[in-house]
Each structure stands twice: as C-alpha cells, then as structure tokens.
Amino acid sequence: MILAILITSFTFVLSGALHYVIVSSAIRHLGAATWHRGRKLVVALCVSGIAHVVAASLYALAYGAGRVLGIGDLSSETPASAMDVFYFSLVSYTSLGLGDIVPTGHLRLIAGVEALNGFLLISCSAAMLFLFMMDEDKAKSP
Template identity: 40%
Template sequence: MEIVIATIGAFAIMAVSVLIHYQSMLAARSILDGSGLPRRAGVLVGMASVTAAQMLSVALYAFAFYAMDSWLGMGSLAGETQGSPLDHFYFSMMSYTTLGVGDIYPLGAMRIVSGIEALNGFALIGWTASFAYTLMRQGWSD
C-alpha cells in the first residue's frame, strides 16, 4: 500500500511541477514581449525563470522525501548522509537531474518517488532546453 500512496503522491508532485514550469515560461515570455529588453538580456531573464521553477520542483520533491522519512515512515535515505534536511534536498537534486551519484540512496517507497522525479526532471530539463533555444534563436537577430 505504501508504494501505491507514494506513486500517487509522486504523480501529484509531477503535475504541480509541470504547472510551475509552464507558468514560469509563460511569465518570462509575457515579461519579455512587452519589456523592450534586448533579446540577449531576455535570454537571462528566461533562463532565470525556468531555473527558479526547476529549483522549486526540486524543493517540492525534497519536502516529500523529508516527510516520507521523518513523519510517514515510508522509507529513508541511506549512504553518506549527514542527518540534516539538506540530505533530502541534495538527493532530490541528484534524482531530478538524473545524475545518480550514488553516495545517498533511497530505501522503501522513496525509491518509487525518486524514479518518478528523475522522469519528471528529464522531461522538464528537455523542455527548458527547447525554451532556451527559442529565446536564443530570436536573440541572434538583435
């Protein structure tokens, strides 16, 4: 039952993450369209926007890992942990970016959430690359 709950929770976080990312791109685009900023500066604004969205997504997953570990008893982190919430954030960052360093690894239902986070991160990083390409392509003509 823990795996089902973890899977549903991870898909809920994924949905929120995608919406945050989408909204950040819409906001960046609307700011840039009426701002009069040179496109080169616009690339920086756009990238800052989507990077902030990605960091927020990482933080949401980190909070879920912390809750699963500390409050819900649905898994834990093992390996070279330091016993602080920073472990959960670091592990979330490694999962989201699909780096998978391996110095910290999940146990229990957290394994499912980390896998779904990796799929989510991979998709959103690709989406960010497409958005960045669009911003830069428009910037070359300025």
C-alpha cells in the first residue's frame, strides 16, 4: 500500500506541475502575440488538450509501474496491452469510468486519484482559458 501511495502522490504532483507549466506558459506567450483572438483561443485549447494528454500519459506510466511492481493489474477480457493501459488512463482521467477495464489491487488507488486530478486539472484549464479570454476582451475595449 505504501508503494501505491508513493506512486500516486508523485504522479499527482508531477501531472499538476506539468499542466500548470504548459498551460500558463502558452497563455503568457499567446497574450503577447498579435494574432486574431480566435486563433489565440484555438491554440490555447490545443495546448490545454496536449497538457491533459501528457497528464493522462503520466498516469498510464504509473499503472505500468504498478503492474511491473506487482501491486495490481488491469483486468479485462484480454490481457491489457500498452494501448489498453493508456485508454484506461484517459477514461479514468476524464471521469468517464466505462468499466470495460477494471483496476485490481492497489491500482484502484491510482485510478481514484487520477479521476480527482483529471477533474481538477480540466477545471483549472477552463478557468485559465476563461481568464485569458476575459483579458483579451479588456484589451479590446476602449
């Protein structure tokens, strides 16, 4: 259980830090760009999406590490491949919880924390994008 807590904590902190660095850097650079507002928003959305895929990938690596270390597995009709682990991570990160792949053992802790972290980071992206667009509106007003 201690190993699962360590893996989960490390992944939680790292994914949050990377998300912040990626999204805030993009918004800072886009704020200085002279592009059309719509183009800035599209780029900000794409960068935010990339940040979320990076975070889900970190959790997929955490599941892989947990499987190698023998603290749990992902059960499904067939043995889980690397793509299955990544798919499960994306489903957990977005809190969809489809149930076609199920964590066993202490990987359940990682899955639960990933859903919480995904919700927090998706909400954080929405807030940062909202503030970015509000700043764009203020810059345009007389």
